[in-house]
Amino acid sequence: xxxxxxxxxxxxxxxxxxxxxxxxxxxxxxxxxxxxxxxxxxxxxxxxxxxxxxxxxxxxxxxxxxxxxxxxxxxxxxxxxxxxxxxxxxxxxxxxxxxxxxx
Amino acid sequence: xxxxxxxxxxxxxxxxxxxxxxxxxxxxxxxxxxxxxxxxxxxxxxxxxxxxxxxxxxxxxxxxxxxxxxxxxxxxxxxxxxxxxxxxxxxxxxxxxxxxxxxxxxxxxxxxxxxxxxxxxxxxxxxxxxxxxxxxxxxxxxxxxxxxxxxxxxxxxxxxxxxxxxxxxxxxxxxxxxxxxxxxxxxxxxxxxxxxxxxxxxxxxxxxxxxxxxxxxxxxxxxxxxxxxxxxxxxxxxxxxxxxxxxxxxxxxxxxxxxxxxxxxxxxxxxxxxxxxxxxxxxxxxxxxxxxxxxxxxxxxxxxxxxxxxxxxxxxxxxxxxxxxxxxxxxxxxxxxxxxxxxxxxxxxxxxxxxxxxxxxxxxxxxxxxxxxxxxxxxxxxxxxxxxxxxxxxxxxxxxxxxxxxxxxxxxxxx
Ligand SMILES: Cc1cc2nc3c(=O)[nH]c(=O)nc-3n(C[C@H](O)[C@H](O)[C@H](O)COP(=O)(O)OP(=O)(O)OC[C@H]3O[C@@H](n4cnc5c(N)ncnc54)[C@H](O)[C@@H]3O)c2cc1C
Numbered sequence: 263x264x265x266x267x268x269x270x271x272x273x274x275x276x277x278x279x280x281x282x283x284x285x286x287x288x289x290x291x292x293x294x295x296x297x298x299x300x301x302x303x304x305x306x307x308x309x310x311x312x313x314x315x316x317x318x319x320x321x322x323x324x325x326x327x328x329x330x331x332x333x334x335x336x337x338x339x340x341x342x343x344x345x346x347x348x349x350x351x352x353x354x355x356x357x358x359x360x361x362x363x364x365x
Numbered sequence: 366x367x368x369x370x371x372x373x374x375x376x377x378x379x380x381x382x383x384x385x386x387x388x389x390x391x392x393x394x395x396x397x398x399x400x401x402x403x404x405x406x407x408x409x410x411x412x413x414x415x416x417x418x419x420x421x422x423x424x425x426x427x428x429x430x431x432x433x434x435x436x437x438x439x440x441x442x443x444x445x446x447x448x449x450x451x452x453x454x455x456x457x458x459x460x461x462x463x464x465x466x467x468x469x470x471x472x473x474x475x476x477x478x479x480x481x482x483x484x485x486x487x488x489x490x491x492x493x494x495x496x497x498x499x500x501x502x503x504x505x506x507x508x509x510x511x512x513x514x515x516x517x518x519x520x521x522x523x524x525x526x527x528x529x530x531x532x533x534x535x536x537x538x539x540x541x542x543x544x545x546x547x548x549x550x551x552x553x554x555x556x557x558x559x560x561x562x563x564x565x566x567x568x569x570x571x572x573x574x575x576x577x578x579x580x581x582x583x584x585x586x587x588x589x590x591x592x593x594x595x596x597x598x599x600x601x602x603x604x605x606x607x608x609x610x611x612x613x614x615x616x617x618x619x620x621x622x623x624x625x626x627x628x629x630x631x632x633x634x635x636x637x638x639x640x641x642x643x644x645x646x647x648x649x650x651x652x653x654x655x656x657x658x659x660x661x662x663x664x665x666x667x668x669x670x671x672x673x674x675x676x677x678x679x680x681x682x683x684x685x686x687x688x689x690x691x692x693x694x695x696x697x698x699x700x701x702x703x704x705x706x707x708x709x710x711x712x713x714x715x716x717x718x719x720x721x722x723x724x725x726x727x728x729x730x731x732x733x734x735x736x737x738x739x740x741x742x743x744x745x746x747x748x749x750x751x752x753x754x755x756x757x758x759x760x761x762x763x764x765x766x767x768x769x770x771x772x773x774x775x776x777x778x779x780x
Contacts, residue, residue: 290430290431291431291432291435293387293391293431293435295391298666300662300663300666301412301662301690302410302412302413302428303428304412304416304690304692304697305697305741306690306692306697306699307663307688307690308745328697328739328741331740331741331742332741332742332744332745334742334745335742335745335746335749335770336745
């Protein structure tokens with residue numbers, strides 16, 4: 263079980279509890295604005311772009327090659343960017359805060 | 366009537382429908398929403414049906430677009446496993462079984478229907494097509510005991526099924542009527558790439574083959590061509606012969622239909638209280654200056670958002686880019702835009718296995734689409750350029766020594 267806080271593009275905080283899936287599915291299941299997960303989580307659409315809180319970057323880990331390539335030219339992309347669908351929910355992520363980039 | 370008393374009825378509980386429910390409630394639309402769908406469950410993602418979920422043993426649980434709680438929480442009334450048989454436009458009701466369900470706004474989201482080519486014997490119980498979760502389940506069950514599978518049609522679904530079945534070691538024959546695979550959606554160069562990809566993975570791929578009969582002999586199915594010659598034998602057959610818009614209900618109700626239900630920029634049909642979205646509709650696209658009927662998740666989602674805005678009286682969202690993807694073996698194809706009507710195709714990189722490359726489609730110098738093969742950078746960049754109406758230099762495009770990002774600043778032709 264991990265508690266994740268999403269900050270939506272209009273500044274709302276949504277706290278979600280999840281024990282499986284990814285940062286994308288947890289958000290979609292709880293109607294977090296700005297996370298769409300259109301492709302269902304196969305790193306094809308970038309509609310689940312988030313920024314990871316700096317203090318958590320090590321624990322979350324870096325983007326994979328294909329994911330990094332998707333993110334490189336995305337609007338709002340920074341070194342804190344990840345695609346939510348590529349970050350599995352794990353107990354170590356309990357307490358994580360992410361910012362939803364949205365489109 | 367106040368918005369809170371309005372009743373919006375959505376016909377078809379698929380991808381577009383799920384998005385419309387979400388978008389209407391996100392915009393705080395207070396009216397009543399009823400979703401009528403003929404499949405037994407809530408809307409789910411179809412793309413995995415022909416990809417990750419096909420093999421026996423794979424996690425076959427459906428991926429829901431929204432969880433079941435969503436519909437309750439957002440007060441969406443579900444009428445599942447129920448079919449809308451007809452629309453009475455004068456009375457503003459739809460017939461669902463014995464019930465006449467009244468609507469103030471009706472949204473048709475009936476999707477598409479798989480084409481069934483005129484083949485004698487196509488009704489054989491071991492001939493499958495793939496559109497719904499039930500189709501996928503039936504196919505998965507049968508694949509277990511089949512050694513040899515024949516696939517009729519080398520479109521996306523046919524090729525994705527071929528890839529999924531090769532992964533679990535089935536013998537696969539793909540038969541395509543046209544002289545190349547994916548002929549309706551891509552260029553000869555990209556078709557050639559996908560042909561070699563499948564052949565390298567052991568698919569017996571044959572183009573220019575038209576199956577006209579299926580016969581059962583000694584437990585096997587035999588596929589015959591127009592000259593009654595045997596094309597191949599198989600234990601089961603999968604049809605991947607494309608789809609047509611499911612616009613029958615609309616036609617019956619005298620709505621304008623021409624390769625899909627005709628809609629305006631707000632996705633309204635010729636009846637101002639009836640909308641249509643997703644695979645079943647056909648819309649003029651300013652970006653391409655032509656009518657398009659698209660079969661994609663992107664199109665379903667973006668048109669649902671347009672209708673939500675129209676129903677809520679909000680400004681319509683800006684025109685969005687069509688996009689699509691397909692996963693076959695370890696290859697990800699991402700398509701930005703629509704390449705139909707291109708007059709120039711420029712390859713960037715070498716179209717050979719284990720490489721990444723992209724095909725850039727221009728129409729009178731303007732970039733209209735890109736097929737990116739294992740090349741997400743090209744895909745993302747192309748999306749931006751297409752929406753800007755960019756005219757990228759063919760020299761820069763073809764030269765892998767030059768950074769794609771250059772195109773964002775210098776997008777005009779040098780020649
Ligand atoms: C196997 C497969 C793989 C795919 N892969 C991809 C992919 O990789 N990428 C991509 O972008 N797209 C893909 N697609 C296409 C994508 O799934 C569709 O474009 C999308 O689902 C369209 O959404 P829709 O809401 O218009 O229709 P659908 O999601 O098809 O939903 C329509 C629903 O309406 C129901 N219905 C029809 N008539 C009635 C009636 N009279 N009464 C009640 N219910 C009715 C249908 O049974 C269906 O449940 C794939 C499709 C399939 C089948």
